[in-house]
Amino acid sequence: NAGVTQTPKFRVLKTGQSMTLLCAQDMNHEYMYWYRQDPGMGLRLIHYSVGEGTTAKGEVPDGYNVSRLKKQNFLLGLESAAPSQTSVYFCASSYQRGRVEKLFFGSGTQLSVL
């Protein structure tokens, strides 16, 4: 049982390049999330999904797009990377509808934009 798997683990981009981060979960969770972690700011929600085919904006969605074509996968895209998007990105998933009781996290992707 792998849980939540993120790929890649590390990536360096030049300004203006694009990339996609992949998150996969094998727990049949309905909810999936993308967060970014920056020093002193905790985790901030970028986008989330409450089910296959649905996505919604979180706290800091600008510059990112997401897709949830399959229940087990949640993709985060950067169309034109900027240095401000240098961060550690975490994917998470959760089971319960309504009030979330527990998040399961991936191990993170460290992204540097030069």
Added chain:
Amino acid sequence: AQSVTQLDSHVSVSEGTPVLLRCNYSSSYSPSLFWYVQHPNKGLQLLLKYTSAATLVKGINGFEAEFKKSETSFHLTKPSAHMSDAAEYFCVVSAINNAGNMLTFGGGTRLMVKP
């Protein structure tokens, strides 16, 4: 609206001494509260959660937290620190509003444990 404030960005203790990590929250709705731990280069792991049952919550690895509604606090404690407790800790509030379920993370507290 809801928010979480972790009052200390860094806490340093000696091995074997008590740990106190402070968290204050605000929420317009009846919240659930969590503490997560993040070890270096790892994802976040749930330590404990409060969901309107007992106000004193016991978690993994000897940690516990007390929900105090009058003080809007949810401080994390451990009687005796271990070297393996060195990590970053996040307090999280979860509430349901018109937009659905909302999770808000505190800024994190880095715990250092000295031998």
